[in-house]
Amino acid sequence: MIAILVDGIVQGLQLSLMAVGITLIYGLGGVLNLAHGQFAVVGGITTALFIGEGMNPLAACALGVVSAGVLGLAVDRTVLVPAYRSAGEERLLLGLLITLGLSFVVNGYLDYKYPNIALTIRLATPSFNVVGITIRTASAVVALIAIVAFVLLFAFLKGTLLGKVIRSVIQNEVGAGLCGIDPGRIRTLIVTLSAMMAGLGGVAQGLFSSLGTEMGNELTSFALIVAVVGGVRSINGTLAAGVLLGIVNAFASYFVGAYLTLIILLGTAVFTILLRPAGLFAYRT
Amino acid sequence: MNRNRYLADYVTLLIVAVVLALVPLGVGGSAYYLRIATLMLIYMAYAVAFNIIFGHTRQLFLCIGALAGSSAYLSVVLVTKGSLPPWATIPLGIVFAALLGGVFSYVSVRRGLGVIFVGIVTLVFSLIFHNLILGLRELTNGETGIETRGLGAAALESGRGSYYVILAVLMACLVVYHLLMRSRAGMAFRAIADDEIAAELAGIDVTSYKVLAASVGSALVGAVGAVYAYYSGFINPTVYALVSVDIVVLITLLLGGMGTLLGPVLGGVLFAVLDELVRPLGRLNVLVYGVLMIVLVITFRHGLVAALRKIAKVRIP
DSSP states (O other), X not given: OHHHHXXXXXXXXXXXXXXXXXXXXXXXXXXXXXXXXXXXXXXXHHHHHHHHTTOOHHHHHHHHXXXXXXXXXXXXXXXXXXXXXXXXXXXXXXHHHHHHHHHHHHXXXXXXXXXXXEEOOOOSSOEEEETTEEEEHXXXXXXXXXXXXXXXXXXXXXXXXXXXXXXXXXXXXXXXXXTTOOHHHHHHHHHHHHHHHHHHHHHHHHHHSOEEGXXXXXXXXXXXXXXXXHOTTOHHHHHHXXXXXXXXXXXXXXXXXXXXXXHHHHHHHHHHHHHOTTOTXXXXX | OHHHHHHHHHHHHHHHHHHHHHHHHHTTTOHHHHHHHHHHHHHHHHHHHHIIIIIIHOOOOOOHHHXXXXXXXXXXXXXXXXXXXXXXHHHHHHHHHHHHHHHHHHHHHHTTOXXXXXXXXXHHHHHHHHHHHHHOHXXXXXXXXXXXXXXXXXXXXXXXXXXXXXXXXXXXXXXHHHHHHHSHHHHHHHHHHHOHHHXXXXXXXXXXXXXXXXXXXXXXXXXXXHHHHHHHSEEOGGGXXXXXXXXXXXXXXXXXOTTOSSHHHXXXXXXXXXXXXXXXXXXXXXXXXXXXXXXXXXXXXXHHHHHHHHHHOOOOO
C-alpha cells in the first residue's frame, strides 16, 4: 500500500514538472501550449539518440534537456510571434491552433524519422530498502530531480530580481511594460525554461518506465489535466494538483484498472473547469 | 436585395450539387478515386456542421470526431446487439449527438467559459470518448472495431450508389445551413460573431442561440458520422480520432473560409487535392497537416472565399 503511495507521489511530481510549463506559458504568454508533451518527447528522444551514440548518460540527459529548450526558444521566436501580436481571445485562439498544429509537426516528424526509438534508462541498482519498504532507485531519482527543479524554480521566482520581473508580467503585462520591462524577452525566457522543464519531464519518464515517440499527446493531456485542476495561473496549485492526481492515478490504476482511471482523471478536469475555473486550490476572490 | 441574396444561394447550391454529381462520371470506373471523392463529401459535410458551431458562434468544439463517433457507435451497437434496423437507430444517434452538443454549449455559456476552456472541455470529452470505446470492450470490440453492413437495400454498399446517398446528406446539410442563416437565428449568429456583449445588449438571447447552433451542428455531425459508419463497412476508435476528423475538418474550414456557405465545399476540394499530393510521403502526411495548419492560421485566416471575394470583387455566398 505504501509502495503505491510512493509510486503515486513520484508520478505526480513528474507530471507537475511538465504541467508547470503549461501554467507558466499560459499565465505569462496567454498561450495554451498543446505541444508541451512534444517538447518532453523531443528532450527524451534526443537523450536516447545520444545514449545510442555511446555518450555518457548524464551528459546525454543534459543535452536532451537543452535541445528541448532550444526547440522552445525557436518556437517562441517564430511561429508564436503572430499570436503574441494579437490580444485577448484572438491570442488564445491563435496560440491554441498554432500549438496544436505544432504538435502534429513534431509527432509526424518523429514518427517518420525515428519510429522505433524509445528512451529507457536503467540504473545500476534497481531498488533499495528504507525502513522495510522497497523503493525503486529510479523513483527516488525522479523524485529528487523534480524536487530540485521545483526548489530552484521557486528560488528563482521569489528570490531574484528577474523572478520578480516575471511575476510582475504574470500579474499585469501592460503595467510591467510601463515599468520598463520588455514582456517579449521575459516571455522568451519563460517559454525556453518551460520547454527545458518539459524535457526534464521526458527524461524522467524514460527513467521511470519508457518514453516512445508516440507519447507526446498522452503527456500533453496528462499535463493539461494537472494544469487545469491546479488552476492554469497558479504554480503552487499545479504542484499540489500534480501530486494529488498522481496519488489518485496510482491507487485507481491498482483498484479499478487503467481505462477507468483515465476517465476518472479526465472527469476531474472537466468538473474543475465547470465548478472552480480558477483551479482547485485557488483562493476565492 | 434579400431576395437577390437568396437567389445567389440557391444558384450556388444548384451548381455545387450538379458539379459534385458529375464527379463519379469524371473519375470513370476507378473505385479508388470514387472512394476519395466520397470521403471528400464526408469531410465537407462535417465542415458545414463545424462552420455553424465555430464559424458562426465561436464555440471551439474539438470533439467533432467524438460526436460523430458517439452517434455512429450508438447506432451500430443497437443494430448489432439489439437487432434493430439501421433506419431506426440512425435518428437515435443523431438525437444523442445533438443532446451532447447542446449540453456542452449550455454548460459552457452558463459558466461563462472562454473559447479556450470550451476547447479544453471538448478536447477532454474526445479523450473520454476514445477511452470509453476502448474500455467497453464487450460492446464495442475495442481497437478491433465492429463491421457494419449497408443500409438494407444495398444503398450504402461501396460504389456509385453510396456516393449519391452521401451527396444527398451533404446537400441536406447545406440546405439546413442555408435555412438556418436566412432565419432569425442567422441574424442572431452574425450579431454574436461580431460582438457577443453588444448582441446581448440588443436583446438577443445569446445563450439559446449558441445552444441552438451547437445542437443543430452536432446533429448534422451525428448524421454524417452514422452514415459514414455504414458506408465504410467498419468502425473503430481510430476512425473517429482527433487526428482523423477534427484536424481535417479544421483545416478544411480554414482553407475554405469560416462563416461562408461555399467555404466548406471549396475547402473540401482543396484538401482532397492536397491530401492526394502528400500521399506519396506516407507517414509524413501528419507533418504536412501540422505545417498546413500553422501556415493557414497565421497567414490565411479568412480562407479562400474571402480571398476570391477580394480578387474577383464578386459576391460569393
